[in-house]
Amino acid sequence: MSIKQKMKNKDYDSNPLDNPQLKKHPFQVEAGYFNGLSERIMNAIDAEESDLKFNLHLKKSPFTVPDGYFDNLSSKIEAKLREEQKEVKFYQRPLSRWLAVAASLVLLITFYFNQSDQAASTDLLSSVSDETIISFLESENGLSDELLLNLGEIDSVLDAIYADETSIFVNIMDSNPELEYDFEYFDY
Amino acid sequence: MEDKEILQAFRVSSNKDFAFKNLVAEYQERVYWHVRKILISHDDTDDVVQEVFIKVYKNLDTFREASQLFTWIYRIATNEALNYLKKRQRRHSVSIDDVYHELENTLTHGEQIDGDEIQMKLQKALVKLPEKQRLVFNMRYFDDLKYDEMSEITGTSVGALKASYHLAVKKVEESLSVD
Known part of the structure; x- marks a missing residue:
């Protein structure tokens, strides 16, 4: 070692981190690593964007409402409700009620005298489709709100679609409660 | 106003409208956004939300406090929104797929959408x-x-x-x- 070098090393002895050799790290990357890096980062960003758990931006609704919509909604509902309450139902009208009773009596008498024609009447009714009867009842408010609420229509319709999709999962979960843990993974 | 107070006030006929006003104020936005996500269109949602609250008014007397008020309202809103889709399907005699296609179309060309x-x-x-x-x-x-x-x-x-x-x-x- 030359005297010059020895002197230099002596300097590093007093301050070892000044040695430029130390600035060189021992790590290596495979050839071409940096060439594909930006593409891989972009792919990772895309993957994260489509990850519902991490991309909270997706939670924001894209839907908007007209300015002041919620300020006026309540009064619109109240106005509509008042309007509905004003409408006197058919059976509440005194004259209509009597007409209805009279019509019922006529029907009963007709029915009594035409029992032999019963088969023909049934045929007539069966020619009316269920859809038409439902539409008629709906338009005449024949189905009470209470009844509509309890129809459970939503369940029957949805469950039909649903059964195919979920039956396997449900059966497995019912018989293996410990699998609950796996599903919790998807709990966002 | 708490749910309990709303329900108590609604049972007294002189306070009924006041209680209902509070109920609408409390739940209108949640109901609206729930229905909007099902129907996509603002105008359809507006119609259905009004119907939902009218049904709530007419049936609140029958509400049993076994469940939370908001889940009961959500249930009515869900029923109304899905029935609205079904009625539309029936009225236009189209398949349910056509209705979904229409929803997709509204997403692309509809108003009040800014995502x-x-x-x-x-x-x-x-x-x-x-x-x-x-x-x-x-x-x-x-x-x-x-x-x-x-x-x-x-x-x-x-x-x-x-x-x-x-x-x-x-x-x-x-x-x-x-x-």
């Missing part, structure tokens, strides 16, 4: 889901409802809801990752 690319991609993936999966996804992902609350609303078991959500998430993530 960026990824948000719209998510909504388009959602309208392709079976109705119940879409419903479950909306309630869980966007509204952060608990499974037992969702169970009260839909009348479906918690296990089935979890399975449904899991399937929905899988399908949605698949759709989002496709360019």
Whole structure:
């Protein structure tokens, strides 16, 4: 070692981190690593964007409402409700009620005298489709709100679609409660 | 005003309208956004939301406090929104697929929609889901409802809801990752 070098090393002895050799790290990357890096980062960003758990931006609704919509909604509902309450139902009208009773009596008498024609009447009714009867009842408010609420229509319709999709999962979960843990993974 | 106070006030006829006003103020936005996510169109949602609250008014006397008021209202809103879609399908004698196609069309060309690319991609993936999966996804992902609350609303078991959500998430993530 030359005297010059020895002197230099002596300097590093007093301050070892000044040695430029130390600035060189021992790590290596495979050839071409940096060439594909930006593409891989972009792919990772895309993957994260489509990850519902991490991309909270997706939670924001894209839907908007007209300015002041919620300020006026309540009064619109109240106005509509008042309007509905004003409408006197058919059976509440005194004259209509009597007409209805009279019509019922006529029907009963007709029915009594035409029992032999019963088969023909049934045929007539069966020619009316269920859809038409439902539409008629709906338009005449024949189905009470209470009844509509309890129809459970939503369940029957949805469950039909649903059964195919979920039956396997449900059966497995019912018989293996410990699998609950796996599903919790998807709990966002 | 708390739910309990609203319900108590509603039972006294002189306070009925005041209680209802408070109920609407409390729940109008939640009901609106729940229905909007099902129907997509603002105008359709506006009609249905009004019907929902009219039904709430007419039936609040029959509400049994076994469940929470908001899950009961959500249930009515869900029924009304889904019935609205079904009525439309019946009126125009079209298949349910056509109705979903219409929803997708509203997403692309409708008014009062202002999402960026990824948000719209998510909504388009959602309208392709079976109705119940879409419903479950909306309630869980966007509204952060608990499974037992969702169970009260839909009348479906918690296990089935979890399975449904899991399937929905899988399908949605698949759709989002496709360019």
